[in-house]
Amino acid sequence: MSAGITSLITDATPLVVAVAAVPLFGERLRFWQVVGLILGFAGVAAAVSSDLAGVGTAAGILAAVAGLAGSAGGTLYQSASATTWICGPACSSRCSPPR
Numbered sequence: 001m002s003a004g005i006t007s008l009i010t011d012a013t014p015l016v017v018a019v020a021a022v023p024l025f026g027e028r029l030r031f032w033q034v035v036g037l038i039l040g041f042a043g044v045a046a047a048v049s050s051d052l053a054g055v056g057t058a059a060g061i062l063a064a065v066a067g068l069a070g071s072a073g074g075t076l077y078q079s080a081s082a083t084t085w086i087c088g089p090a091c092s093s094r095c096s097p098p099r
Helices: 003-010 013-025 031-052 058-081
Strands: none
Touching: 003 031, 003 058, 013 031, 013 058
16 A cells, blocks of 8 residues: 555544544534535545555555554543643743643
8 A cells, every 4th residue: 555545544533533522522513514524534535445446455454544543542542631731921832731
């Protein structure tokens, strides 16, 4: 499987995170967000489906999907366990943990 197709699969992380955040964190998606998710998944499926037909091995596809699951899972875990940081005016370089 080509690096481009693998990248398309793993770069769908924001789509997976947005969908998973609904049941996990009680997020509410607005109409246009749902439309965007549908279009995003359709775009990834359209780009990937033609290249996967006979080209990608099962192991390659599984590895790409595992990478997607790991990336999305890590993002969701970080969101669930994040603490609020207190930032000053120069937040980009100096932040301190809550006291």
